[in-house]
Structures are given as C-alpha cells and as structure tokens.
Amino acid sequence: MIKKAIALVIGGLLVSGYAVATDTDQCDQCHGANGNSTDGKVPSIAGMSAAYIGDTLASYAAGDRPAAKYTPAGGSESDMQTVAKGLSEADIGAVAAHYAGQTYQPREQAGDPALMAAGKSVFQKRCEKCHSDSGSVAEDDAGLLLGQGKEYLQAQIDAFTSGARYMPKKMKKAFKKISDDDKKAIVEYLAGGKI
Numbered sequence: 662m663i664k665k666a667i668a669l670v671i672g673g674l675l676v677s678g679y680a681v682a683t684d685t686d687q688c689d690q691c692h693g694a695n696g697n698s699t700d701g702k703v704p705s706i707a708g709m710s711a712a713y714i715g716d717t718l719a720s721y722a723a724g725d726r727p728a729a730k731y732t733p734a735g736g737s738e739s740d741m742q743t744v745a746k747g748l749s750e751a752d753i754g755a756v757a758a759h760y761a762g763q764t765y766q767p768r769e770q771a772g773d774p775a776l777m778a779a780g781k782s783v784f785q786k787r788c789e790k791c792h793s794d795s796g797s798v799a800e801d802d803a804g805l806l807l808g809q810g811k812e813y814l815q816a817q818i819d820a821f822t823s824g825a826r827y828m829p830k831k832m833k834k835a836f837k838k839i840s841d842d843d844k845k846a847i848v849e850y851l852a853g854g855k856i
Contacts, residue, residue: 685759687744690733695763701770701810703731708765710799714757717804720827721745722753727825729816767797767808767854780850783843787835796851808854818844 685696688706693699696707706714720726722745732738748756784795792798796806806814820826821836822844828836839847 685756688756688760690736691731691739692760696760697763697766698810698813700733701812702729702816704809704813705765705768705805706760707763708799709760709805710802711754711757711761713799713802713804714760715753716802718745718748718753718756722748725827727820761799765799765805765808767805768810768852769808769854770811770852772811772849772853776846776849777853778850779843780846780848783839784847784850787839788847790835791832806851809851811848811852814848814851818848 689695691698691700691703692706693703696705698705717726718741721728721741724742726741728741728743730738730740745753781795784792788796791801792803792806793801794807796804797808799805817826821828821832822841
C-alpha cells in the first residue's frame with residue numbers, strides 16, 4: 662500500500678515540478694552535492710530511479726532496512742531510519758524525484774585488477790539479470806552499484822550475508838551461490854567503477 666501511494670505521489674510530483682520545493686541540503690550533507698557522495702561509507706543517490714529511492718526511504722521509515730549511524734563533517738550524528746521517519750509521503754516523493762533528476766557520477770577507486778576481473782565474472786553470472794550493465798541502469802529500480810564507495814558496498818554485502826538486510830527470493834537464491842571470496846571480488850569490481 663505504501664509503495665503504491667509513494668508511486669502515485671512521485672508520479673504527481675514529477676509532473677508538477679514539486680521536487681524543487683523540497684530542501685535537499687540536509688540530504689546532501691551526507692550524500693554529497695546533488696547526491697554524489699565523496700565518502701566511501703555513504704552511497705551516491707544521484708540518478709537512481711524515483712521508485713527505488715521512494716521504496717528505500719519507505720523501508721527505512723518502516724524499520725525494515727538497517728541503517729548505520731553517520732556523522733557528516735560539521736553535522737550531527739544520524740541514521741537513515743531516523744531521517745526517513747521524519748519525512749511525509751510528499752517529502753519522500755519530492756526527495757525521490759529530485760535525486761532521480763540528478764546525474765550519477767560513479768567513482769573510480771584503486772583496486773586489484775585480478776580481483777576486479779574475477780568480480781566482474783561472478784557479477785555477470787549471478788547478478789546481471791536484475792542489475793544490468795553491472796548495476797549501472799537506474800531503470801532496473803534496484804539501485805546503482807557500479808562506482809559506489811568500497812566501504813558502502815562491503816557493508817551492504819555484509820548486511821545481506823548476515824540476514825540483516827532483506828533480499829527478494831530471486832536474489833537470495835543467487836546470493837547463496839556466491840562464496841565469501843567471490844563477494845570480496847564483486848565489491849572490488851563494483852568499486853572500480855568501470856563496466
């Protein structure tokens with residue numbers, strides 16, 4: 662029900678141009694200017710689909726997705742569950758529409774070339790069906806992965822591995838087939854920021 666409501670709000674906001682009315686400066690404090698993070702622990706959200714951002718915020722607000730504490734430079738400690746709980750459905754729609762309209766800038770991070778090649782192979786075999794073009798297509802509504810910070814990617818892999826973060830049945834089936842070494846290789850590959 663929440664997802665349908667968010668989708669309707671997002672659709673209406675995209676048409677009406679309401680997204681510019683939301684103050685996203687607080688979001689930018691952690692996620693970087695226009696949603697492109699410079700901190701490897703915090704994901705870039707620029708260019709992700711509005712549906713994915715809206716669903717993610719709704720999951721945080723409901724307490725369904727774990728959130729680490731974070732303190733931006735010159736800011737106060739917070740976490741995404743706390744932030745999302747303070748947003749109305751209209752706020753969520755506006756934030757989602759705003760960041761969906763930004764341009765994602767993948768980060769290139771130094772890595773082990775052999776490990777990156779191994780990670781690319783595993784990713785293409787196990788993950789590519791849902792995360793096309795190495796997780797670089799916003800229309801997949803699955804988040805942008807290629808070029809995210811290495812620490813963030815590792816934290817998400819750890820959350821999936823421990824069961825702290827929900828996985829759809831299809832993902833769970835594929836994820837079970839990925840060894841710990843292959844998970845490290847996938848993180849190295851995605852952090853490298855190149856297809």
